[in-house]
Amino acid sequence: MQSTMQNFPLTVAAILRYASTVHGDRTVTTATGEGCYRHATYREVGQQAARLANALRRLGIEGDDRVATFMWNNQEHLEAYVAVPSMGAVLHTLNIRLFPEQIEFVAYEAEDRVVIADLSLASILAPVLPKMETVHTVIAVGEGDLAAFEASGKKVVRYHEVTAAESDEFDWPEIDENSAAAMCYTSGTTGHPKGVVYGHRSSYLHSMAVCSGNGLGLGFSDKALPIVPMFHANAWGLPYAALMAGADLVLPDRFMDPTTMVNLIETQRPTVAGAVPTIWNDVMNYLDRNPGHDISSLRLVSCGGSAVPVSLMKAFEEKFDVQIRQLWGMTETSPIATLAWPPPGLPVEKQWEIRGTQGRPMCGVEARIVDDEGAVLPNDGEAVGELEVRGPWITGSYYRNTDDSKFQSGWLRTGDVGRIDAQGYITLTDRAKDVIKSGGEWISSVDLENHLIAHPAVREAAVVGVPDERWQERPLAAVVLHDGAEASPEELRTFLSDKVVRWWLPERWTFVDEIPRTSVGKYDKKTIRARHADDAYDVTYVT
């Protein structure tokens, strides 16, 4: 027996239709530098989206053609976010931080036809543009010379000219909710980046979850500030969620230094913001050095991308009464899967303990941990295994089925290792590929790094597993000291000795000038292991 309910598709077009009518007078504000801002209503964004869709049709975009963006967080990027999926095409947000050869690869694999690009990013895009074979047109956003783009031989037009020439109405097609809305590639820490294709349905449901009380509780009394980039993983879904909620949006464009960020918060008064820990750390340092600023408009700050230090959360709460809510997700999970908010009625110390975890799933996401053979382990807060997730906004494959090994069980293997407690809170201790297996037991490289970084002489520390004849693997600690600081391996080992169990203590130490990093700034442990294997490091052995 079927329900009698309407067959009403969940689409980006429906979000746009709602935001540009019921919430047509809400605004998107874009920073233009030096404390200046420009504004547009959602009604105007809807009209601009129609103009963009008309312009793209005129440029030959049909069916599910891919339209790429190479942009900061700004109004035009928002217009592309709604126009491209709503016209039935597929938005491909190019990650400006990928290596040039990776950008070339992903644009080719996705078969991008048109790239909408900020002229302020011309110096990054122009060198790779001639190699982007499938791209025939560049739509340049903002002021500046087109020469760098034109040197590629592609057709180059100006965004504001091609949209101004078009009608502000578009005959938006009916769209199957399971069809592709947008694409994003993983950051490709190992091997080629892999494509994830978000659907209209998955983006709609993810937005609803972000708006829920256990998400960020977004409503039309909010003003959302996504600092996290729109060029990767949907800016944590904040743009679509804000449109759905009728919340104002504030977009920083390329102006993300702490001075500008604090000015933006102080003058535009966002209520909810999202950024990685580094940004909030910089903001806190700035506020410490420049007292008297007011960031009290923020009721909630979401933070993720890497583990959020409890000390940072405490500083925001104690000094500014601003709550930081840690979240976890990945490109493959749309991206928000879990949030670290404690249940009511807990003692303060227990609350902080929970806020230091990666959180627990929003309804819609299911999580479990499995052992090497895929057997499900208990949620007892002790068993450690690889995290698997499933749900309507979790990917079930990669574009063109690259790397099917991640989807054998009907769940996504996240490549993260950790434990889950009885209330569903997840604590991640490592990336699966970075786990150190010593004498049959796991050593957490992340735990060791977190402890080492707390030593006053240590600026950075990466711990990797290296081959060991007796124990199979043992940890190697690669340490960067602060300028002028000194610390011996013996001293650091002693420093760790009351913080972790004895058999975790590294015997192998190397002091380096910098830790190799991936394109998105994560420790590149593969390279560290390779350099160790090549004897490129000067290793001290202490026990």
Add this chain to the structure above:
Amino acid sequence: MQSTMQNFPLTVAAILRYASTVHGDRTVTTATGEGCYRHATYREVGQQAARLANALRRLGIEGDDRVATFMWNNQEHLEAYVAVPSMGAVLHTLNIRLFPEQIEFVAYEAEDRVVIADLSLASILAPVLPKMETVHTVIAVGEGDLAAFEASGKKVVRYHEVTAAESDEFDWPEIDENSAAAMCYTSGTTGHPKGVVYGHRSSYLHSMAVCSGNGLGLGFSDKALPIVPMFHANAWGLPYAALMAGADLVLPDRFMDPTTMVNLIETQRPTVAGAVPTIWNDVMNYLDRNPGHDISSLRLVSCGGSAVPVSLMKAFEEKFDVQIRQLWGMTETSPIATLAWPPPGLPVEKQWEIRGTQGRPMCGVEARIVDDEGAVLPNDGEAVGELEVRGPWITGSYYRNTDDSKFQSGWLRTGDVGRIDAQGYITLTDRAKDVIKSGGEWISSVDLENHLIAHPAVREAAVVGVPDERWQERPLAAVVLHDGAEASPEELRTFLSDKVVRWWLPERWTFVDEIPRTSVGKYDKKTIRARHADDAYDVTYVT
């Protein structure tokens, strides 16, 4: 191009799975009378649901068989809410306030096989039970004698006995999200009640919307109190939404007098509650007469079912700092479609004006008004027409396609008449069938009634359109005076004269002992018009 996202069905089973694991230690509390309460965790509710599903299988429930409930708001009803749809069967909540012949009709049309019934409702159900042809078994909940049910000749078992005998695990089947989860009949003000079949998908999406910031913002720090009955329109979706949010539930069972309600709020400390205006009016009267009570745990009270007087909302806010949020919906809309919350930054008087409207749609629901020919009218706050709505939790037909006239345009014709302003706020002025069309213009019976009720001598007032030779229709006011109070038609007409335009003023007045009402307590205007036509009223004519 399809998305790569998982094909993960949105089902009641998924809500149950989530609530009983991640939020397994949250509780449902049921009132047992005289200030006593019993508690169960969501983990236990999940186990009980499995036992109930096993028991229903043993009683012959297969496929999409209908399982009816005839129950108050209590833990066992919650168990049926999750168990029946999750096993693939269809929950049919029988409205205990329907007339006996309507109950017989809807149970027959829905082909109910089993009825789960509170023994406290035996006196209402027992007389109609023998006529419920398709029903073979009654599962009796609570203490008391089974004789009244057994007299029907049906098989009668006790809920706690048949569930106790079963395993607390059940092999929940895979379910298509578009299949039926539950049924509910309209209250049948005109003609037979009509069946609405909720789907798994529609109930899931409705729950997400209720949990959103623009809905009730439910999260796991909340404790929800649905006073509005679970036997009609899903108790506004609060039970499923609370499970999805991991919010505690407090259920009043049959104890809904103001004394018990205030005790319940004071001792169980719910944060969010839902009930019709009458209940809150009674609670306010009780609190006025019995000062010193504490209802401060309530952060939000949702209120609907009939228009919510602004004076009532103001009283709750000024005396107790409790916010009442008006909502609008109907059986056909799952039921919440709109909520009356003002955008930020408005002056206080404008806020109250908006809170007096029926509100604006949550994302997912679209609303418009149309004229008699179905042409769409502008959202200018002035044009008046019939409200139409559409969306994923709006019904697209009635069960067995009774009354297809409501779905001609792909939208649901609500039968409500009103206007929509530029920000989407809807003000309903009448039921379409009760609209008074005088000289080609509409007179709002609801406006006239609201003004009349403000006269100190008037206890109740209903205004209906009656035939008029010159103007086609004119209003007739049927008035009930307070005991001992006096007021002439001339005085009431003068009282109205500075409140509505002159040509709205009724010439026809009748004073009656009571206003006829429907089974669910609404004014029965059809009967009033019929009595007027039969000259059953003593009508005074004044101009």
